[in-house]
Amino acid sequence: MTKETQAIVEQLLNGWSGERAPMPSVQPLLSIVGPADEEQMSALTGAVVTDIHNASNDLLAHYLGWTIKALGEWQPDADRYGLRLTAGLVAVKFWDIGDGFWAKLSQHHPQHEGLVSGLKRLVSGAKTEVVVPIGAPQYEIEILESLRKAEARGDWAELEAKTSAFRDRNEHTYPLTEAIRGLYRLAPNELIALADRQTTWFDVRPLAGALRTADALELACRSASGLVRFAALEAVLRLRRPLTALETEALANLFREMSSDEEAWPSWLSVFNRSPTRFPHIQHALGQALPRCTDIALRAYVDSINLSTPTAHGRIEVAVCLSEFSATASMEARRSLSRRAWDRWTIWNFGVEGNDETATADKSELDYAVLMWLGSFEDKESVTQEMQRVESEFLLIEKDWHSDIMGLQRKVSRLTARWKIYAIAQLKGADAPDAYFGEDAPTMDFPMSDFHRYRYAPIR
Known part of the structure; x- marks a missing residue:
């Protein structure tokens, strides 16, 4: 439906004052005796579409009135084979914008038990x-x-x-689709x-x-x-589009409902959160849901994310989610989630335990959450000590044995990546997560001597 047509329909729904008239092509088909076959139902659908598309705006208002009356007063005894119900539901396809049509029908026909029974019969038979x-x-x-x-x-x-x-x-066919939507509304x-x-x-x-x-x-x-x-x-x-505000709110509500069953929640997370990069359009909704989750559900969220090396696919999506989360979450919720992320990040150590021969990562999917912990909850002196420990470990790197150049590369990458996380947390504090993922993210240069920079920069 074009925007112009939608505007016309909305105007008709808002301005309709009770006028009505039967559709000329439809009326003769409503007198069929006996159950209608597929060909007759197709003809009925075509007649409704033809009459609506050929009508002037004034006549459309009358057809709207006919549709409201035909459905609002529908009774199974008066339409034994459901022809009038079918014609009305096909017409609703044209009028059904937002809640406008069904709200109008309820306003003029508050008692519509007959219609509800007809809609149930259609839907249950599908x-x-x-x-x-x-x-x-x-x-x-x-x-x-x-x-x-x-x-x-x-x-x-x-x-x-x-x-x-x-x-x-x-x-579904037009009638069945509108029967489902009508039953949902009524x-x-x-x-x-x-x-x-x-x-x-x-x-x-x-x-x-x-x-x-x-x-x-x-x-x-x-x-x-x-x-x-x-x-x-x-x-x-x-879907491959951003969600509307209404859809985002509805999805957030569903996530909250899912998370309330702590036993089933990890199974749901495995559907959409193992690789967040697959579903960027749901991250705002997930971030809105997490603040009201229990500690167990928050930890399950962190644990469900696959940590990949060396690509760290999904870190931007996780950052979007957790930025939304941070905006409304309590301090206790932020502490719980970020501590779990910090513990997991520390153990993971950029894939070192996985013995991944290609692991040269300098980023992770949990960077935002790790910075949340270091910037807001970790003792500042501890952050400084960790930075110094990494710097000392780097100075000893040439005394270690490395099986090949790739082994050295992985070691350098891990050390510099950890140091950068500590450094930005020390520099920005509670603002570290958003600063790190912002457009003007600070450049943190690892403190190498000129000799080491010349020696190892090409490797990194």
Whole structure:
């Protein structure tokens, strides 16, 4: 829908004063006797689209009135085969901007139990049939089988990996899509109950997918089903655009709800936080959720991040998340998270224990959190002593035995990287994390002699 058309629809919704008239192409099709077949339903959809697209603005207001009346007063006994319900829902596709149409319907028809029952009937009858064609490649059969096993045991990370194979995700028809959205607006608890009864991702995904992103996240937040939560989360992870403020808030609420189950929280984190660089668009929401998490949940967040060498992919995304976190988190929450990060960073030591022959990293995904600890909570004298210890260790580097030039390179990289973290923490204090990741980050030169700088700078 173009912005011009959207403006017209919003104006009609706001200015509608009760006028109504039937759609000329639609009216004859509503008198079909007997259940409508697929061809007749297609003709009904086409008739609604044709009448709306060919109408003037004044006539559109009358068609809006017809849609409100047809749905608001709908009763199953008067529309045995659901033709009027179908036509109305197809028309809603045109009027459905924000909450405007359903709010208008509720205003003029506050009692709409008949409509809710019709919407429930449509939605509950929607099932996805998964068929493996004869002659399908064995690897496709294995993917489907792995998906079902992951689904059964609630292995969300494995399920996320398998659902990526199903890129062709057919959308619902107009009537079913609007039935799901209408049920969410008019009777959300009914839709939640229907969603919670689904047992496969193939059935939950299109149900959640029919809703707008923020609505799907809100549905998931109120649902007791892990599958419903996964379907809403997975749909957001597949987006390749920034989230709106409303979507960010809804996702943050879902993260908080997930984190309240401390036993299940690590499993959810494994879906989206092992490699934060994959999902930059969710970092603000995650940062908004973390301040209200328990200490156990905060530590699980830190532990879930894969520390990579030498690339440190994801450090910018983690910084975005933790900058958002720091803005509202209590001192106790910041202390808990940053201390966990500091402990993990210290043990990790740029991959030295992993014996990674390519490990020449001078950065890590936890840099922001480590600087939070050193700048705000660690004793300043301890930071100074650590800097001096690294400097002393560097002076002894030529007395160590190195198997090859790469071994020396790794040693120099680790020492200088640790020193820089201590140095910026000493220089900037509590402002160290934002200063380090800012556009004008201070340049911290390791205190080498001219001889050592000449000798080792090319290596680094």
